[in-house]
Amino acid sequence: MELTLHVWRQKNGQDSGKMVTYKARDVSPESSFLEMLDQVNEELIGKNDEPIAFDHDCREGICGSCSMMINGKAHGGRKGTTTCQLHMRSFKDGEQIYIEPWRARAFPVVKDLVVDRGAFDRIISKGGFVSVATGGVPDANAIPISKEAADLAMDTAECIACGACVAACKNASAMLFVSAKVSHLANLPQGQPERLQRATHMVEQMDKEGFGNCTNYFECEAACPKQISVRSIAVMNRDFLKASLLHQEPVGKA
Amino acid sequence: MSWIVRLQKSSLGSKYIMAITGAGLFLFVIGHFAGNLLLYWGQDAMNAYAVELHNLPYGALWIARGGLLIMVLAHIFIAYRLTFQNRAARPQRYQYEATLQASFASRTMPYTGTIVLLFILFHLAQFTFHLVAVDPVQLDPQGREDVYSMVVHAFQSPVYSAIYVVSVLILGFHLSHGLSSMWQSVGLNHRKYNLAFRKLSPLLGWIVCLAGVSLPLAVLFGLIK
Ligand code: HEM
Ligand code: SF4
Ligand code: FES
Numbered sequence: 001m002e003l004t005l006h007v008w009r010q011k012n013g014q015d016s017g018k019m020v021t022y023k024a025r026d027v028s029p030e031s032s033f034l035e036m037l038d039q040v041n042e043e044l045i046g047k048n049d050e051p052i053a054f055d056h057d058c059r060e061g062i063c064g065s066c067s068m069m070i071n072g073k074a075h076g077g078r079k080g081t082t083t084c085q086l087h088m089r090s091f092k093d094g095e096q097i098y099i100e101p102w103r104a105r106a107f108p109v110v111k112d113l114v115v116d117r118g119a120f121d122r123i124i125s126k127g128g129f130v131s132v133a134t135g136g137v138p139d140a141n142a143i144p145i146s147k148e149a150a151d152l153a154m155d156t157a158e159c160i161a162c163g164a165c166v167a168a169c170k171n172a173s174a175m176l177f178v179s180a181k182v183s184h185l186a187n188l189p190q191g192q193p194e195r196l197q198r199a200t201h202m203v204e205q206m207d208k209e210g211f212g213n214c215t216n217y218f219e220c221e222a223a224c225p226k227q228i229s230v231r232s233i234a235v236m237n238r239d240f241l242k243a244s245l246l247h248q249e250p251v252g253k254a
Numbered sequence: 255m256s257w258i259v260r261l262q263k264s265s266l267g268s269k270y271i272m273a274i275t276g277a278g279l280f281l282f283v284i285g286h287f288a289g290n291l292l293l294y295w296g297q298d299a300m301n302a303y304a305v306e307l308h309n310l311p312y313g314a315l316w317i318a319r320g321g322l323l324i325m326v327l328a329h330i331f332i333a334y335r336l337t338f339q340n341r342a343a344r345p346q347r348y349q350y351e352a353t354l355q356a357s358f359a360s361r362t363m364p365y366t367g368t369i370v371l372l373f374i375l376f377h378l379a380q381f382t383f384h385l386v387a388v389d390p391v392q393l394d395p396q397g398r399e400d401v402y403s404m405v406v407h408a409f410q411s412p413v414y415s416a417i418y419v420v421s422v423l424i425l426g427f428h429l430s431h432g433l434s435s436m437w438q439s440v441g442l443n444h445r446k447y448n449l450a451f452r453k454l455s456p457l458l459g460w461i462v463c464l465a466g467v468s469l470p471l472a473v474l475f476g477l478i479k
Contacts, residue, residue, distance in 0.1 A: 072352030
C-alpha cells in the first residue's frame with residue numbers, strides 16, 4: 001500500500017508546531033499502525049531527518065501509551081482497539097491519513113505526537129488506591145466477593161489510562177478515566193472505607209488539572225479502546241453527590 | 255455553607271445544578287403551555303385563567319416567579335461558565351475533526367440555549383411588559399384584561415408566529431438532549447430504566463413543545479380567532 005501521511009511535528013513544548021506531509025511506501029496491510037510509522041521513521045533516519053516521536057511500549061493493547069489521533073479519531077476509532085493493534089488493512093490504498101497528538105490543556109505536547117499525561121498520575125495519587133496494612137499474606141478468600149461484583153469491577157479495571165477519552169471528548173473532559181477508577185474500587189469490598197473520600201479527592205484533582213466538564217456527549221465511551229461504559233460516570237456522579245451532601249464531620253465530644 | 259460554594263464551583267456540582275434547574279424549568283414549561291392551551295377553549299376561559307393566576311393565595315404567583323428567576327439565572331450562569339471552561343480545556347483544536355457518537359443536539363447546547371434565552375427576553379418584553387410588538391391592553395366584556403385577544407392578535411402576524419414556532423422547536427431540540435442528559439448528571443443510569451431516561455423523556459419534551467407550537471399555528475390558520 002502507499003499512503004499520504006499528514007503528521008503533527010513539534011520540536012518541544014515551546015515550539016508552535018505544524019503539519020508535515022510524508023509518503024509511506026510499500027506498507028504491508030498486515031503491519032500495525034505503529035509498524036507503519038517505524039517504517040516511515042527508518043526512511044527519515046536514512047535521510048538524516050528527525051524521526052517522528054510517538055509513545056509506545058507493550059504494542060499489545062495493555063500499556064496505554066500509543067496515544068494518537070488518526071483522522072480525528074482516538075486510536076483510529078476502530079471499536080475496542082488501540083493504535084498498536086490497529087492494522088493497516090483498515091485503511092485504503094492511497095488514503096490520506098491525518099495524525100495528531102491528544103489535544104487538551106491538561107496534556108501538554110512534549111514532542112510531535114508525545115503528550116505528558118502526568119495529570120492522570122496526579123489524579124490517581126489522590127485516591128485511585130486502597131490503603132491496606134501490610135504484613136503477612138492474607139487468606140485468599142477472607143473477604144467474600146460476589147462474581148457479579150468482581151465482574152463489574154473488572155469491567156472498569158480494564159482502563160489502561162491511555163487518555164483517548166479526554167482526546168475524543170469535545171470538552172477535553174477526563175470523566176471516563178476518573179470514573180473508571182472510582183467505580184472499579186466502588187465495586188469491591190476493599191474499596192468501601194475510602195469510597196466517598198476517593199470520589200471527592202479525585203474529582204477535585206481532575207478539576208484542578210484543567211480538564212473540561214461533562215456534557216454527556218458519550219463520545220468517550222465510543223473512543224475508549226477498553227469500551228469502558230459511561231455507566232461508570234453515573235457511579236462517580238452518585239458517589240460525589242453523596243459525599244457532598246453527607247460528608248462526615250467528626251462527632252467529637254460535647 | 256462553604257460546602258455549597260465549593261460544590262457549585264466543581265465540575266460535578268455544576269452538572270447537578272444544570273440538571274435540577276433544567277428539570278425545574280421544564281416543569282414550568284409544562285405548566286405554562288398547559289395553561290396556554292386554554293386558548294382553544296376561547297376568550298372567557300383564557301381570561302378567567304389569567305385572573306385566577308393573579309389571585310392565587312399566599313402570593314403564590316410571586317413565589318413561583320422568584321423561584322423561576324433563580325432557576326433561570328443559575329442555569330444560564332453555569333451554562334456559560336461550563337462552556338468557557340470547556341473551550342479553555344482544549345486551546346488547540348484538531349485539524350481533522352471527527353465525531354463517533356455525540357449527537358448534534360448535545361454539541362449545540364450553548365447555541366440552542368442562547369437562542370432560547372433571546373426568545374424568553376422577547377417573549378417577556380412582548381406579553382409581560384408590553385414593550386414591543388403588541389397593542390395596548392384592552393378589557394373584555396366582563397371588564398377583565400383581555401389576554402386572549404392580545405395573544406391572538408399577535409399570532410395573527412406571520413412574523414411573530416414564525417418567531418414563536420421556530421424558537422419553541424429549538425427549545426424542543428435543546429430538551430431532546432437536556433432531558434436525557436439530566437438523569438446521567440445526577441447519577442441515574444441503569445439498563446432497566448434507560449428507555450425512560452434516554453427515549454421517553456425527550457419524547458415528552460417534544461410532545462410538550464409541539465403542543466406549544468400548535469397555538470400560533472392554530473391562530474395563523476384561523477382555527478382560533
Ligand atoms: C426553558 C428554558 C430551558 C430549559 C427547560 C432547559 C433545560 C435544560 C436541561 C434539562 C439541561 C440538561 C442538564 C444536564 O445535562 O444535566 C440543559 C442543559 C443546558 N442548557 Fe438549558 N434549558 C433552558 C434554557 C437554557 C438557556 C436560556 C441556556 C443558555 C443561555 C441554556 C443552556 C444550556 C446548556 C449550555 C446546557 C448544557 C450544559 C452542559 O451539559 O454542559 N439552557 N438545559
Ligand atoms: S477510560 Fe478508556 S479511553 Fe479513558 S483512559 Fe481508560 S482506557 Fe483510555
Ligand atoms: S503500545 Fe501499549 S497499548 Fe499500544
